Amino acid sequence: MTEKEHPINESWAGLASVDKLIHEPARLAVITILDSVESADFLYLQKATGLTKGNLSIHLQKLEEAKLIEIQKTFQGKYPRTLCKLTLKGKQGFKIYKKQMKGILGK
Amino acid sequence: MDNITKIQKQTFRYYYQDGLAELAVGVLFTVIGLNLWLVSSAPQGTPLSLAAWIALPILTMGGIFWVQRFVKNHKESQVHPRTGYIAYDTQPNPYRWLIMGIPLLVALLAIIYSDSWLNHESVMGGILLCLILVSIGTRVNLWRLIGIGIFGLVLGITLAFLQINEHSGLAITYAAAGLALLLSGGVAWRRYLSQNPLPKDDPEAGND
Numbered sequence: 001m002t003e004k005e006h007p008i009n010e011s012w013a014g015l016a017s018v019d020k021l022i023h024e025p026a027r028l029a030v031i032t033i034l035d036s037v038e039s040a041d042f043l044y045l046q047k048a049t050g051l052t053k054g055n056l057s058i059h060l061q062k063l064e065e066a067k068l069i070e071i072q073k074t075f076q077g078k079y080p081r082t083l084c085k086l087t088l089k090g091k092q093g094f095k096i097y098k099k100q101m102k103g104i105l106g107k
Numbered sequence: 108m109d110n111i112t113k114i115q116k117q118t119f120r121y122y123y124q125d126g127l128a129e130l131a132v133g134v135l136f137t138v139i140g141l142n143l144w145l146v147s148s149a150p151q152g153t154p155l156s157l158a159a160w161i162a163l164p165i166l167t168m169g170g171i172f173w174v175q176r177f178v179k180n181h182k183e184s185q186v187h188p189r190t191g192y193i194a195y196d197t198q199p200n201p202y203r204w205l206i207m208g209i210p211l212l213v214a215l216l217a218i219i220y221s222d223s224w225l226n227h228e229s230v231m232g233g234i235l236l237c238l239i240l241v242s243i244g245t246r247v248n249l250w251r252l253i254g255i256g257i258f259g260l261v262l263g264i265t266l267a268f269l270q271i272n273e274h275s276g277l278a279i280t281y282a283a284a285g286l287a288l289l290l291s292g293g294v295a296w297r298r299y300l301s302q303n304p305l306p307k308d309d310p311e312a313g314n315d
Contacts, residue, residue, distance in 0.1 A: 029114060036115040037193050044191025048117070079188060098111070 015104050021066050022097045026051055027059050031094050034069060034086040042082040060084060068093055120247040121193055125186050126295025129252070131177045133288030135170040140282025142166055147274030189303040229276030233263020236284050251291045259284040 022031055029049045033040055040048075046056050063069040068090035072083045086094070122128065142162055149156035240256030243249070262283055266276040 032114045036118040039194045041192040
């Protein structure tokens with residue numbers, strides 16, 4: 001039998017349906033942090049994830065485009081502050097993702 | 108512990124890890140302890156005794172307000188520019204009355220039903236301190252808070268066995284816990300400042 005006649009084992013089919021936007025490690029770390037709080041600024045996310053500024057910016061942009069997070073640029077004193085917050089879609093998406101991973105990993 | 112839970116605990120711990128809250132609460136507990144000492148040692152009926160009693164609620168309420176302002180101002184000026192800002196969820200915990208009520212109930216039951224060493228202010232003070240600090244410490248994985256909580260409990264019980272005057276025992280418990288918090292908070296704050304220098308330029312430069 002060829003590969004086409006052997007679909008992915010049904011037990012692992014769930015892995016294919018996991019949201020790849022959330023599943024990417026850097027974005028997963030960002031979403032995990034934002035799920036725990038009301039909001040967090042760019043500097044905290046950068047320190048907590050260890051990503052470079054450019055790399056983090058790209059990931060935040062992708063999450064914003066997918067409407068999983070909201071980004072608000074404000075000022076705190078003389079310093080600009082970029083605040084990130086999980087949207088309702090983001091919270092629900094993360095909840096579904098955690099449920100899927102638990103099902104896949106059997107925990 | 109899975110990685111997601113680890114990240115979440117780290118996020119909760121962020122508020123405490125610079126030591127500012129400990130420092131401020133340590134000052135408050137030490138001052139309250141000194142005031143309680145005055146209450147216990149000033150001759151009853153004298154203006155000093157009256158002033159000490161009046162000062163206690165004022166110091167407590169004013170102190171709580173001062174702690175909040177102190178921590179907020181220093182976090183804005185010193186912490187957020189160094190390691191960033193988090194706004195924690197302001198939704199009240201639906202179990203908050205249970206969390207606050209259980210330690211008070213335990214203390215009340217101990218007062219009503221105990222007849223010896225447990226029925227002592229320093230023991231009650233120690234139990235409350237221990238419950239509060241241990242619950243925060245275990246939630247955010249900060250062992251120094253757990254340690255100080257246990258220290259407060261052991262001290263309270265020890266003072267009860269030494270049969271020290273009630274108010275004096277409570278005063279010593281709070282003052283000692285306050286000094287311990289001051290010390291641990293001060294060390295944590297100093298370590299935080301040395302490990303996280305203030306950025307020379309805009310911390311978000313390069314974020315386009």
